[in-house]
Every structure is written in structure tokens, then in C-alpha cells.
Amino acid sequence: MQTIIINSQKGGSGKTMLSVHISTQAERDGDGPVYLIDTDPQGTLTQWHNLREAETPQRVELPFAAIGQGLTKLEERGARYCFVDTAPSRGEDVLSLLRLADLVIVPVQPSPSDIWSAAATFQLLKAEHIPFVFVMMRTKVNASITAQSVALLSKFGEVAPTFVADRTAYAASMTDGRTAQELLAKGPAAQEMTALWKNIKACIPTQAKRKEVANG
Template sequence: MKVLVLASQKGGAGKTTIAAHLGVAAERDGSGPVVLIDTDPQGSLSAWWNSREAETPALASATLAELPEKLAALATAGFKLAVIDTPPAITEAIRDVVKLADLVLIPTRPSPHDLRAVGSTVDIAQEVARPFAFAVTQAKPTARLTVQAVAALSAHGAVAPAIVHDRVDYAASMVDGRTVQETDPKGRSAGEIIALLSFVQERMNAKKKTIKKETV
């Protein structure tokens, strides 16, 4: 089972929105079964899931201390992907979650405050030797700041080429427990999520592909 951790010191960067959307997208493209795990005390991901009519993706509850054991049980149960939403903080508990990740995805708004805040999350990922990547979120179309943000983040690590733009349909779709892929499958926002999932899957499987190339 692959483990994707959404982490960011800065609140409001879109961790919960991205976690929910990637979980649904992975189920829809046949990469499931997927389980969502909400470790944020605010419980936003759980609240979204509880208002959802569809049965997938699944939601599992676990304290941070229980997480390693819970992930092992979920893998045994047949889940292929776990998406973990974390609180906006940098603590030892977050460090322990990051240790479990096959990929740490760091959602970042293209603003100076957000860009300055990514350093702490990057430091943790590097300290525990886990791969990480950035996803630019809530971007304004044609804004120069978005291009500048991508350039700045690229100096520290991989940046998803799929930019998640600031559109009302992301929030509107989540009101009743859905995602943009479910409310407007052919819309631009749905396309962004599909592209972001493709990037995430490629990064999570990068090591496996490298090994295969070496043995051929």
C-alpha cells in the first residue's frame, strides 16, 4: 500500500481539499481501494466524508500514535493507497507521520507568506529521508506570482506541473461531500486534479521504475 501524506505548516493551503480530491480521483481511475485518514483535530476531511453519499473512498480513524499499526492493518485489508491529511503545524507528531510516507505532498499558495513557510515542512521530509513535492494551489489565472512561485519552489524540490487554480467549484463541490470530478467531470478543475494525481502516482512509483530499469 502506498502512503501519501499532505503536510504544510501554513493553514489554508488546501490540504484537505487536495486530499479529498486525490482520494476520489484515485478511486475513479482504478487505483483503489483508497482510504482517507484524518489526523487534523479540526476534522474537516472527516466532516466532508460524513456528508458524502458515495461509499468510496473509505475513511479510517486513527490517533497519531496508532497510525503505524493502523496502516499495516489497512494494507492487510487490501487497500492500495492511503491519503493522510495533517494539521497545519510542525511538531514531532507530524514528523512521525511524514516518516511513514511514500510521498509528502506540500500544497502551497503562490504568496510570499506561504513560500516562506514551506521550509519547515521540507526540513522534516529531508531529515527523515522521505521524498516530497510541491503542489501550487489557489492560483489566480495568468498571475505572474504563480510563475514566480513555481520558480522559487523548484529551487527546493519537484513541483507538480498541474496548477490548482482558485475556482469556486472546488469549495462548492465539497459542500455535499463531492469533488469537482463528480460535479463537473469535463471541467478545467477536474482536469487539474487528474493531472495532479498522475504526477503524484509517478513520484510514488519512481523508485520502483528505477529498479526495474536497472535490472533489465
């Protein structure tokens, strides 16, 4: 099983939206069983899942201190992916969670404050040798600040080649427990999520590569 944690030290970066859309895309692409864990006290992911009629992806509720054990049980149950949504925090508890990740997705909007926050997140992940990828969020067509942001982020680490555009469909679909690609299967949001999930899978290191990175 691969554990993918979506984390940013900045609030409002799109962590929950990305969590639900990517996990749903994984199921749509036949990469299930997929599970979700919501560690954000705000509980937005949980609220979305409570509204959802579809049975997948599944969500498990675990005490924060028991997440490591819970991940082990999910793997024994045959899970292929587990996505963990997180709160914007720099605390030691979040660091302990990030250490469980096979890959951390860091959503970043093209703005100075997001870039500064991403730089801080990068320092934390680098120090712990945790694999990660930046995902550009709420981008606008032909906006120069997007290109500038990608250029800056590329100095820290890999940026997913697929950007998530600023589309109302992403937020609107979540109001009744769905996702944008479920509302319009061949729409632009669906195409973005299909491509982005492929990008993310390509970033997940094998165990051998993970050990190589950890050993410097």
C-alpha cells in the same frame, strides 16, 4: 500500499481540499481501494466524509499513536493508497507521522508566507529523507507571482506540473460531500485533478529508490 501524506506547516493552504479531491480521483481512475485518515483536530475531512453518499474513498478512524499499525492492517486488507490529512504543526508527533509516508504532498499557494512555510517544511523532509512534491494551489491565470513562486520552490524540490486553479467549484462541491470532478465530470477542475493525480503517481518512489535516497 502507498501512504501519501498531505502536509504544510501553514494553515489554510488547501490540504483537506486536496486530500478529498485527489483520493476521489484515484478511485475514479481505478486505483482503489483508497482510504482516508484525518489527523487534523479540526476534522474538516471527517465532516466532508460524513456528508458523502458515495462509498468510496473509505475513511478509517484511528488514534494518532496507532496510525502505523493501522496502515499495516490496511495494506493487509488490500488497500492500494491511503491519504492522510494533517494539521498545520511542526511538532514531533507530525514528524513521526511523516516518517510513515511513501510521498508527502506539500500544497503551496503563490504568496510569500506560503513560500516561507514551504521552505521550512522542505528542511524537515530533506533532513528525514522523505520523498515529497510541491503542488501549487489557488493559482490565477497568467499571474506573475505564480511563475515566481514556482521558480523559488524549484530550488528546493519538484513542483507538480499541474497547478490547481482558484476555482469556487472546489469549495462549493465539498458542502455536500462531493468533489468538483463529480459535479462536472468534464469540467476544468476534473481535468486538473486527472492530470494532477498522474503527476503525483509519477512522484511516488519505488522501495529501491526510497532506500537509495535514505542512504544518501
